[in-house]
Amino acid sequence: MRKQLLCITAFLLLAAGSFLLADGCWIRTxxxxxxxxxxxAWEETLETGEWTKAWPWADTWxxxxxxxxxxxxxxxxxxxxxxxxxxxxxxxxxxxxLPGSGGHCILAGHRDSSFRFxxxxxxxxxxxxQGADGRVHCFEMQSSQVSTAETLYLQQxxxxxxxxxxxxPFSALQPGTDLRYLVSAEKLVLxxxxxxxxxxxxx
Amino acid sequence: xxxxxxxxxxxxxxxxxxxxxxxxGLLMVMLVLTVLQDGNAAQESQERSELLLSEVxxxxxxxxxxxxxxxxxxxxxxxxxxxxVSGMVVRAKVRQRFQNDTAAWQEAIYVFPLPxxxxxxxxRLRIGERLIVGEIxxxxxxxxxxxxxxxEGKKASLLSQERPNIFTIAVANIAPGEEIEVEIEYQDVxxxxxxxxxxxxxxxxxxxxxxGTPLTDTLEKGAVTHFSGTGWALDTDLVKDASRITPPVxxxxxxxxxxxxxxxxxxxxxxxxxxxxxxxxxxxxDGVKGTKELSFSGEVMADRDFVLExxxxxxxxxxxxxxxxxxxxxxxxxxxxxxxxxxxxDAVVARELIFVLDTSGSxxxxxxxxxxxxxxxxIARLTDRDRFNVIEFNSNASQLxxxxxxxxxxxRLQATRFVSSLTANGGxxxxxxxxxxxxxxxxxxxxxxxxxxxxxxxxxxxxxxxQIGTGLGSSRLFTVGIGSAPNGYFMTRAATMxxxxxxxxxxxxxxxxxxxxxxxxxEHPAVTDIHLTSSDxxxxxxxxEPVADLYQGEPLLVSLLLPEDHTMLAVRGMRGGRVWEEKLxxxxxxxxxxxxxxWARKQIxxxxxxxxxxxxxxxxxxxxxxxxxxHHLVSRYSSLVAVEQKVSRxxxxxxxxxxxxxxxxxxxxxxxxxxxxxxxxxxxxLHILMGLVLxxxxxxxxxxxxxxxx
Numbered sequence: 001m002r003k004q005l006l007c008i009t010a011f012l013l014l015a016a017g018s019f020l021l022a023d024g025c026w027i028r029t030x031x032x033x034x035x036x037x038x039x040x041a042w043e044e045t046l047e048t049g050e051w052t053k054a055w056p057w058a059d060t061w062x063x064x065x066x067x068x069x070x071x072x073x074x075x076x077x078x079x080x081x082x083x084x085x086x087x088x089x090x091x092x093x094x095x096x097x098l099p100g101s102g103g104h105c106i107l108a109g110h111r112d113s114s115f116r117f118x119x120x121x122x123x124x125x126x127x128x129x130q131g132a133d134g135r136v137h138c139f140e141m142q143s144s145q146v147s148t149a150e151t152l153y154l155q156q157x158x159x160x161x162x163x164x165x166x167x168x169p170f171s172a173l174q175p176g177t178d179l180r181y182l183v184s185a186e187k188l189v190l191x192x193x194x195x196x197x198x199x200x201x202x203x
Numbered sequence: 204x205x206x207x208x209x210x211x212x213x214x215x216x217x218x219x220x221x222x223x224x225x226x227x228g229l230l231m232v233m234l235v236l237t238v239l240q241d242g243n244a245a246q247e248s249q250e251r252s253e254l255l256l257s258e259v260x261x262x263x264x265x266x267x268x269x270x271x272x273x274x275x276x277x278x279x280x281x282x283x284x285x286x287x288v289s290g291m292v293v294r295a296k297v298r299q300r301f302q303n304d305t306a307a308w309q310e311a312i313y314v315f316p317l318p319x320x321x322x323x324x325x326x327r328l329r330i331g332e333r334l335i336v337g338e339i340x341x342x343x344x345x346x347x348x349x350x351x352x353x354x355e356g357k358k359a360s361l362l363s364q365e366r367p368n369i370f371t372i373a374v375a376n377i378a379p380g381e382e383i384e385v386e387i388e389y390q391d392v393x394x395x396x397x398x399x400x401x402x403x404x405x406x407x408x409x410x411x412x413x414x415g416t417p418l419t420d421t422l423e424k425g426a427v428t429h430f431s432g433t434g435w436a437l438d439t440d441l442v443k444d445a446s447r448i449t450p451p452v453x454x455x456x457x458x459x460x461x462x463x464x465x466x467x468x469x470x471x472x473x474x475x476x477x478x479x480x481x482x483x484x485x486x487x488x489d490g491v492k493g494t495k496e497l498s499f500s501g502e503v504m505a506d507r508d509f510v511l512e513x514x515x516x517x518x519x520x521x522x523x524x525x526x527x528x529x530x531x532x533x534x535x536x537x538x539x540x541x542x543x544x545x546x547x548x549d550a551v552v553a554r555e556l557i558f559v560l561d562t563s564g565s566x567x568x569x570x571x572x573x574x575x576x577x578x579x580x581x582i583a584r585l586t587d588r589d590r591f592n593v594i595e596f597n598s599n600a601s602q603l604x605x606x607x608x609x610x611x612x613x614x615r616l617q618a619t620r621f622v623s624s625l626t627a628n629g630g631x632x633x634x635x636x637x638x639x640x641x642x643x644x645x646x647x648x649x650x651x652x653x654x655x656x657x658x659x660x661x662x663x664x665x666x667x668x669x670q671i672g673t674g675l676g677s678s679r680l681f682t683v684g685i686g687s688a689p690n691g692y693f694m695t696r697a698a699t700m701x702x703x704x705x706x707x708x709x710x711x712x713x714x715x716x717x718x719x720x721x722x723x724x725x726e727h728p729a730v731t732d733i734h735l736t737s738s739d740x741x742x743x744x745x746x747x748e749p750v751a752d753l754y755q756g757e758p759l760l761v762s763l764l765l766p767e768d769h770t771m772l773a774v775r776g777m778r779g780g781r782v783w784e785e786k787l788x789x790x791x792x793x794x795x796x797x798x799x800x801x802w803a804r805k806q807i808x809x810x811x812x813x814x815x816x817x818x819x820x821x822x823x824x825x826x827x828x829x830x831x832x833x834h835h836l837v838s839r840y841s842s843l844v845a846v847e848q849k850v851s852r853x854x855x856x857x858x859x860x861x862x863x864x865x866x867x868x869x870x871x872x873x874x875x876x877x878x879x880x881x882x883x884x885x886x887x888x889l890h891i892l893m894g895l896v897l898x899x900x901x902x903x904x905x906x907x908x909x910x911x912x913x
Binding site: 083147148173176 | 564568886887891897900905
């Protein structure tokens with residue numbers, strides 16, 4: 001009788017454990033797979049100049065591509081910041097300026113998937129952000145700070161700036177912490193292009 | 204008993220082992236896969252990034268990272284606006300002055316709004332004493348001409364249309380310290396709603412991030428259904444080239460700029476009871492013969508729409524107004540007709556409302572919450588006179604009541620509960636929902652309005668539209684687009700097919716306002732099934748497009764091109780269940796310049812509509828040009844371009860481009876953005892660790908079981 005009970009408990013544990021493990025892995029796998037699909041959607045966006053969804057029932061669409069060479073980061077940024085968006089990649093806060101529009105662009109991502117690399121960013125690191133018009137904008141990492149989520153109000157501004165947000169601490173296990181890790185980057189003006197340059201006239 | 208136990212024990216043990224190995228194996232595979240894919244992705248991205256960078260270097264004029272200059276305003280802008288109102292017709296003259304305060308030659312670009320229906324037909328470039336008159340050209344050709352002049356150092360200006368109500372002006376080769384004036388003229392009509400005349404002059408293109416599924420050719424469509432100076436959300440849904448219509452903005456710290464002077468000469472044609480500028484302080488002076496002259500009383504920056512309203516002294520505004528112009532031996536006509544007000548004796552029209560709610564998987568998240576809120580509001584507005592039903596659909600459609608029921612409080616409560624119990628998952632079988640909604644059961648004593656809330660995420664649009672077209676009968680279809688990215692294209696077209704309108708709700712905060720205005724409108728249908736015919740013997744349909752229903756307080760406003768010999772015009776429709784007819788004498792009307800232009804503008808809009816309804820792009824483009832070029836109108840396919848023959852900038856002087864910044868619309872805060880909302884962590888690691896712990900426990904237990912057996 002005791003053996004039977006042990007047996008049942010063992011299998012229940014086995015089932016529950018496998019489910020949790022599978023779910024954990026699925027969250028990770030989903031993020032990776034989604035990025036592959038998103039890459040295609042992004043290329044189409046660049047080609048056609050139209051927002052393109054990666055899969056037909058998606059609630060969101062790619063709006064930018066974030067790259068960071070030193071850490072091998074290449075992420076397609078999605079529109080929106082709710083959970084269903086962030087599951088697939090970093091999201092662009094709809095109230096903030098679009099990448100490449102010259103204002104303050106704010107992106108949020110998961111500390112344990114897409115934005116894990118934020119902990120390794122150093123001041124001076126270069127981030128490149130490609131907007132839907134194909135232009136690549138270079139940002140230089142300035143500083144990082146930790147803030148509580150409730151007080152995290154960021155100023156809209158004239159000049160181009162980029163802020164990346166993720167949960168903090170990075171090593172925390174439970175998902176619902178109220179601390180956020182902020183990385184601020186400023187637009188870099190490349191020295192060779194500060195003078196007069198020809199523009200593709202886009203009227 | 205012991206045997207049985209043993210059997211059971213051994214029976215469990217074996218699959219246990221197999222299962223255990225299977226589980227562990229599966230887990231290992233998944234873990235390996237995850238790690239591998241991470242690696243793959245990283246490697247691939249590296250290759251991609253290199254490729255991308257090299258592409259950029261080879262790209263012809265793509266100087267990335269240098270876009271900063273684009274946002275530094277080096278020219279300054281001031282505007283003079285003159286509006287001449289005569290009866291229903293408006294002639295507007297907008298002078299934009301670009302002042303180059305830098306030491307370099309400048310090209311100035313300014314994105315600006317004009318009223319929705321503005322027929323832009325004049326562009327003049329004023330350089331000191333010289334005046335260069337713009338010519339109408341096919342859009343690409345105009346651009347080429349401008350580009351060439353710009354390169355050659357000639358002063359030039361190009362006016363092109365981005366949206367029916369958003370235009371871009373480019374002025375090339377402004378010398379250091381020089382000021383160039385561009386003069387734009389357009390024709391428009393005054394709006395009349397509930398006996399109030401109103402004139403709107405928009406001054407700023409509101410900056411906003413623009414969500415939306417790509418829609419190229421339905422812009423004009425949107426304008427017809429629900430577009431207004433403030434109806435940004437809809438426009439946003441239709442955006443394809445957001446960067447072109449979202450000019451850079453002065454944020455609060457910089458203060459407001461772009462001063463505007465405005466003057467209105469108003470000849471209403473009747474004594475006024477009220478004249479009011481809604482948002483700006485004005486000085487009013489009496490002119491000759493009952494005309495009024497208005498101008499701004501203080502300094503005004505272009506940051507909000509100017510709206511002027513007036514009302515006749517006698518409340519009976521003329522219920523029909525006709526204006527005519529004879530141009531090139533053709534008779535153009537502008538007809539405005541207000542159906543008589545429903546009076547208290549008139550029975551209030553009974554309605555049957557069918558609410559259709561999309562509960563498919565694509566609506567999951569904020570969308571379904573918004574839709575539920577919208578529907579709850581709608582149900583609450585019903586009265587006991589109305590009948591209604593609620594249909595929900597995902598993979599299949601179901602209706603709350605077998606047929607529409609009286610909207611008494613019991614049924615309303617039942618419906619509200621039903622709506623709040625809905626969750627989103629499954630497919631999007633709109634067809635079956637349409638089958639239920641368009642069941643052909645028409646109750647002739649009632650007006651049947653179908654309100655369709657969806658994100659329209661479907662691929663079989665054509666089939667659905669056909670279904671709407673054939674099954675509509677006397678129903679009207681009003682689509683409400685929900686969520687961050689509804690298929691506005693489908694919904695706009697569906698609403699046009701369904702002779703209703705499309706409302707877009709992008710944010711939960713907008714639900715209340717948008718739904719209230721939609722339902723207020725739906726509650727008062729005035730005249731339906733409107734047709735225009737010329738009624739001298741032969742009956743010919745003059746107006747090919749179905750005229751939309753009129754709702755309470757809306758006048759009928761149509762532009763017509765008449766054959767010479769017609770002298771009577773008949774307007775026929777259904778009002779309160781009876782035929783309503785108006786006959787108008789069009790025999791002798793004074794010539795009124797501008798009417799032909801309005802007709803041409805309307806014609807272009809109709810052509811653009813048919814493009815949205817699936818017309819052939821090239822044919823329609825040609826048809827639009829056939830109207831736009833002779834009438835000298837800026838359209839989607841034609842632009843005005845003015846070029847000075849003299850070369851003023853020598854090639855050794857480079858040309859800088861500056862995009863004029865616009866103000867934030869009044870009331871908009873250069874706001875702080877709340878960024879702490881996003882939940883930026885997943886429970887993945889927690890689940891993995893907990894899973895592993897549980898697996899170890901079970902492994903441990905299984906081992907014990909084994910030992911017990913042995």
